[in-house]
Amino acid sequence: MPNLWILIIIGVVAVMGFVGARQRALSSGQGDIRNLHSLPSFYGTNAMLAGLIPSLVVLALWTAFQPLVIQSSVTHIIEADQELSDGQLSLAMTDVRRIATGLELAIETGRLDLNQVMDMRADVTDVRPLLGEMGVAVGSDVTPRDLDAAQRFVAMAQTGNLLKTVLVIALSVLGTAFAFVRTSAVFRARNAVERVTMALLIAAASIAILTTVGIVLSMIVNTVEFFRLYPATDFFFGTRWNGTSQLGVLPLLWGTLYISVIALIVAVPIGLFAAIYLSEYASPAVRSFAKPALEVLAGIPTIVYGLFALLTVGPFLLRVFGSGGTFGVDWMSGATAVITAGVVMGIMLIPFVSSLSDDIINAVPQAMRDGSLGLGATPSETIKQVVMPAALPGIVGAILLAASRAIGETMIVVLGAGAAARLSMNPFEAMTTVTTRIVSQLTGDADFTSAQALVAFALGMTLFVITLALNVFALYIVRKYREQYD
Amino acid sequence: MYDEPALESKVTNKDIKIAARNVQVFYGDTHAIKDVNVEIQDKTVTAFIGPSGCGKSTFLRCLNRMNDTIDICRVEGDILLDSEDIYDKRVDPVQLRAKVGMVFQKPNPFPKSIYDNVAYGPRIHGLAKNKSDLDEIVEKSLRRGAIWDEVKDRLHAPGTGLSGGQQQRLCIARAVATEPEVLLMDEPCSALDPIATGQVEELIDELRDSYSVVIVTHSMQQAARVSQKTAFFHLGNLVEYGETSQIFTNPVDSRTESYITGRIG
Ligand SMILES: Nc1ncnc2c1ncn2[C@@H]1O[C@H](COP(=O)(O)OP(=O)(O)OP(=O)(O)O)[C@@H](O)[C@H]1O
Ligand SMILES: [Mg+2]
Numbered sequence: 001m002p003n004l005w006i007l008i009i010i011g012v013v014a015v016m017g018f019v020g021a022r023q024r025a026l027s028s029g030q031g032d033i034r035n036l037h038s039l040p041s042f043y044g045t046n047a048m049l050a051g052l053i054p055s056l057v058v059l060a061l062w063t064a065f066q067p068l069v070i071q072s073s074v075t076h077i078i079e080a081d082q083e084l085s086d087g088q089l090s091l092a093m094t095d096v097r098r099i100a101t102g103l104e105l106a107i108e109t110g111r112l113d114l115n116q117v118m119d120m121r122a123d124v125t126d127v128r129p130l131l132g133e134m135g136v137a138v139g140s141d142v143t144p145r146d147l148d149a150a151q152r153f154v155a156m157a158q159t160g161n162l163l164k165t166v167l168v169i170a171l172s173v174l175g176t177a178f179a180f181v182r183t184s185a186v187f188r189a190r191n192a193v194e195r196v197t198m199a200l201l202i203a204a205a206s207i208a209i210l211t212t213v214g215i216v217l218s219m220i221v222n223t224v225e226f227f228r229l230y231p232a233t234d235f236f237f238g239t240r241w242n243g244t245s246q247l248g249v250l251p252l253l254w255g256t257l258y259i260s261v262i263a264l265i266v267a268v269p270i271g272l273f274a275a276i277y278l279s280e281y282a283s284p285a286v287r288s289f290a291k292p293a294l295e296v297l298a299g300i301p302t303i304v305y306g307l308f309a310l311l312t313v314g315p316f317l318l319r320v321f322g323s324g325g326t327f328g329v330d331w332m333s334g335a336t337a338v339i340t341a342g343v344v345m346g347i348m349l350i351p352f353v354s355s356l357s358d359d360i361i362n363a364v365p366q367a368m369r370d371g372s373l374g375l376g377a378t379p380s381e382t383i384k385q386v387v388m389p390a391a392l393p394g395i396v397g398a399i400l401l402a403a404s405r406a407i408g409e410t411m412i413v414v415l416g417a418g419a420a421a422r423l424s425m426n427p428f429e430a431m432t433t434v435t436t437r438i439v440s441q442l443t444g445d446a447d448f449t450s451a452q453a454l455v456a457f458a459l460g461m462t463l464f465v466i467t468l469a470l471n472v473f474a475l476y477i478v479r480k481y482r483e484q485y486d
Numbered sequence: 487m488y489d490e491p492a493l494e495s496k497v498t499n500k501d502i503k504i505a506a507r508n509v510q511v512f513y514g515d516t517h518a519i520k521d522v523n524v525e526i527q528d529k530t531v532t533a534f535i536g537p538s539g540c541g542k543s544t545f546l547r548c549l550n551r552m553n554d555t556i557d558i559c560r561v562e563g564d565i566l567l568d569s570e571d572i573y574d575k576r577v578d579p580v581q582l583r584a585k586v587g588m589v590f591q592k593p594n595p596f597p598k599s600i601y602d603n604v605a606y607g608p609r610i611h612g613l614a615k616n617k618s619d620l621d622e623i624v625e626k627s628l629r630r631g632a633i634w635d636e637v638k639d640r641l642h643a644p645g646t647g648l649s650g651g652q653q654q655r656l657c658i659a660r661a662v663a664t665e666p667e668v669l670l671m672d673e674p675c676s677a678l679d680p681i682a683t684g685q686v687e688e689l690i691d692e693l694r695d696s697y698s699v700v701i702v703t704h705s706m707q708q709a710a711r712v713s714q715k716t717a718f719f720h721l722g723n724l725v726e727y728g729e730t731s732q733i734f735t736n737p738v739d740s741r742t743e744s745y746i747t748g749r750i751g
Contacts, residue, residue, distance in 0.1 A: 284557055366555070367594035371657070374552060375607040375664050376584025385606070390597045 003063060006165055010055045010172040014048040017176035021047035021183045029185045038190035046189040049196050051176030055168045062164045070156045077149045092146070095138070099127070099150035102136035104157070109134070117154060122147040219464065222457035229451040235458060241421035243441065247455045249462060251421040255431035256463075259342045259417060260406035262427065266346025268399055271353025278354070279361045280383055291358070298351035302411040309344035309416030310335070317343075321428055332428040334418065339427040341416030345409055349402045356401065360394035361387060393478040400474035404467045410435040434459050503528040503668060503698040504549060509563035511544050511553065518544045520722040522563075526668075526715070531694050533709035533730065534702045536719035537745065542702045543591060545719070546670050549700065550586035551579040567668070584611055587666030589674050591702075593653035595645035595660075600637050603645040603656055604628060607664030623663055630692070631659025632685030650677045658686060662693070669693060671701045675708065687712050706746060710734050718742045 022044035029035035036043075071093070078084070078092050106112045111133070120127065122144040131138050142150075183189070227235070230247055238248020274294065278287055314335030323330040332339075364387050372382040388395075410433075418430025421437070438456045446452040504526040511519035519541045526532050534542040544553070551572060553559040565572050572582050584607075595603050604624045607613070614620035624641070628634040633655040637648070645656055654677050661669060671690070675683040690712050693699050703709050709716055709730065716733040718726045718741075726733060726742045737743045 365594070367590065367592060368596060370552060370555065370590060371594040371596060371660075372606070373555060373580075374550065374583055374588040374590070375610065375660065376580055376582075376587075377606075377610050378580050381610055386596050386598075 003059065006059060006168055009169055010052060010059075013169075013172045013176055014052045017047035017051045017180060018044035020176075021180050024180060024183045025185070025187075025189070028183070036185050037188050038193075042189040042193050043183045043187070046192045046196075047176050047179035047183065049193065050179035051172045053196070054175050055172035058171055059164070059168045062160075062168070066157070066160045066164070070153060070160065073156065074149050074153050077152055078145065096146055096149045096153060098136055098138060099131065099142060099146060100153035100157070102131035102134045102138075103150060103154045105134040105136070106130065107154075114154075114158060118151055120147065120151065216464070219457050219461050222454055223461045226451060226454035226458045229454065235455070239423055241437070243437070243444075244452055247451065249434070249459065251423045252432060252434045252437050252459065253462070254423050255338070255413075255417065255421065256407055256433040256435070258338050258427070258431065259345060259413060259433060260403060262339060262342025263345035263349055263406045263409075264399065264403060266343055267349035267353050267402060270346075271350045271402075272357050272395065274350065275354040275357035275361055276383055279358050280379060280387070291355075294351045294354055297347075298355065300348075302348060302409060303415075305344050305348045306411040306415035308347075309340050309412055313344050314340040314416060317428075331426075334430055336416060336418035336430045337428050338417055338431045341413050342427070344416055345406055345412050348409070348412065349406060352405065353398055353402050356398035357391070357395050360391045360398065363394070364390045396477050397474050400470050404470055407463065407467060407470075408435060410439060414439070434463050501528045502526070503530075503568065505564075505566040505569075506545075506548075507564045507566070509545070509548060509561065509565060511541070511548060511562075512560045513544075513556070514558045518722055519548070522724040524717055524724055524727055526698060526700060528698045529694055529696070530715055531690055531699045531701060531713045532715040532717065533713035534700065534717050534719060535704070535706070535709050535745070536725075538704075540719040541722045542719050543672050546588075546672055546700060546702055549668070549670055550583045550588055552583070552588060554579055584664060585666055586668040586670060587661040587664055589654075589658050589661045589669070589671040591672040591676070593650060593657050593677065595648070595653050595656050597644065597646055599642045600628075600645045600648070600656060601641040604660050604663050606660060611664060613663075613665065627659040627663035628656075630662050630689050631655045632682055632689060633659060651679060651682055654678060655682060655686065658689070662689075666697065668698045668700065671699065673702050673704065676704070683708070706734070718745060720745070 022040045025036055025038075025040050025043035026033075033040065074096060075089065075093065078089065078096070084092065103112075103117050107114055107117060111130075122142055127142040127147060128138055131142075235247055235249055237250065238246060239250050240246040240248050241251045278290055278294075282290060314337070317337070317340055318325070318332050318335045320326045321329055321332040323333075325332075368386050368390060369382055372386045373379070377385070413433045414436045417432060417436075419432050419436070419440070420430045421432050422429065424431070438459050441453055441456045441459075444452070448454075502525045504524075506522055506524045506526075509519055509522045510517070522545060534546065536542055547553045548561055548565060549567075549572075553561055561573065567582070567586065570577065572579075587607075596606065598606070601624055604627050605614075605620055608620060608623050614623055625634065625638075628637060633652055636652060637643075637656075645653065648656060654674060658671070658674055661671075675686055678686060687708065690699055690701065694714075701709075701712065713730045716728065716730040717724055718733065718737075718739075720741050726737060726739045728738075733742060734746060737746060
């Protein structure tokens, strides 16, 4: 039975459970709600959740793991025959899966029944035209081995699906029934629902945390693998990067930090001042127009900023600082440079900084401002001496968030900063960053097991550690200020 | 009243510090203050009394233009401070507020140390020549705010860490430190115990020597104790304004009498 049907059935059971338990609760309270421990809908919800949650969990897990189990057992059949390399094995498995899909379709459309499929033999029946009929084209004639494996595949999937259907529906019915039987005037359904709600919330939080842990672990595994192929000291302290034999991270880190710092130098003052203007000085009319306008900036995809860097800002800076330019200085030789990417990235971060700071500044109580203004302070004195100190922890947090974004930004750098890895102080030179190198290492034709590709994980890990440190630092600062003022 | 003719004539002959003429205040469409005329005398304590929501705070905030900070608030009519219209375009509200200080209904210490809270005004207006001068101002103000003994050992602890009543006295000290000519106090004692209330009332009495003080209060006893003039507000109208002794013993308007005797409120 397809999952959709199973879902519908357990949905119906749940609704019935809700209505039934609610009714039962009402009648056990002699029709008077005040005789019940909880409101009737809590009894209903309790029964509904008791049916839904276990069955949905089993359904999800089963659906996720069944293919894995089948896959590994079918792989054994193929491997029993002959020793295969990883590539060959995965090719063979693709074939088997296609054949199995065709066979399943044949059963579903009623062309064959399960027994006929199981009795099929490659030397007797010609499977290929049959599969063709089902819309599954197979490259060559089906070998007995492949058909065998496919039949195993189909058989296991069929039993698996049957078991799943039975188990899930049974769980749903049993759970609902259990909750229904427990329903009585003294049963604390409200507390039960509360516990389930808490469990759901905990589950959501754990999933979020576990995925993070999973990502980090997989990065660590690959990073360790990389360090087996390439010495860690050369990676961390190497000053040269060419993407193949020399994989020193320093030039990339330097580029990343240089561009981020320029971006923050552009974004923080402008964003912060814009936020102060909007929240402290602007009339409601101006604010109602300017705030959404700023937020539109935040919605522009970064690739568009990248184009802006490549086609507008870069050439403009070149005209100003290049040879024969406005200032008559010859500092810049190409449009792609650290300053181009930094400035454009700064522009990208302005709405980010300003809308976060605006929220934080608005959260400072009006009574603080009144107190200061009432003592004869000007608005700007009030902002500098009262509003800003009160908002500072939040603003530092916002700036560090912006820094994390700058460090992780890729597109603007690809188009604005060039691709040359170098360690230089000159902001008018092209440089490159960690993120863009990760992309280029993985989009090349290098084998995924080579040091050239695996270095991407080491780079990713480095970035992760840096942003993590930045966030921890942000938290530390925020805490410190909190202690001082609360 | 005839017992003290000398005092009576002294009070009435004092200069007029603030004069309000036909003042109307609107919050959007709400008409919060309706045609109020009042003359507040120098070196006098004036009490504003009236039921909750009648517009006492609103009118008080008009006197130092704190209502400017509320977008929807609109003030009409004239308010003269030393015969100068404070709503005139040439008047700088910032300087006005330095002259007309305010203690708010809810304590609002800055998230700074106790010392910095009190030193805030003097620093902004350059009232202290040097550090020891400033120390002196801070100590004097905290003493006047009746809180010096409680905080003298922790002047550099945050002002927000004080209790509600202590915070209110800190705010009073902060307002006094700026040496305003007029001090507006919106229910300064609503969070204070009887001892601190007594100290603040003493302060108010002392301030009267040099300043004009306007105090909003819900305590009839307090109004009677500290003020020489009393204004009774009701539903945005100034119902009655006169000598405190007369308002409390012999009110002209029946609404004033009902309020004072506790029948409306
Ligand atoms: N910021 C505001 N926006 C809109 N309406 C307001 C605002 N402040 C006060 N009002 C309205 O103005 C009227 C007078 O309020 P005000 O605060 O002056 O009363 P009050 O006499 O000080 O009362 P209380 O004794 O409770 O402090 C009330 O009806 C109130 O709802
Ligand atoms: Mg009030």
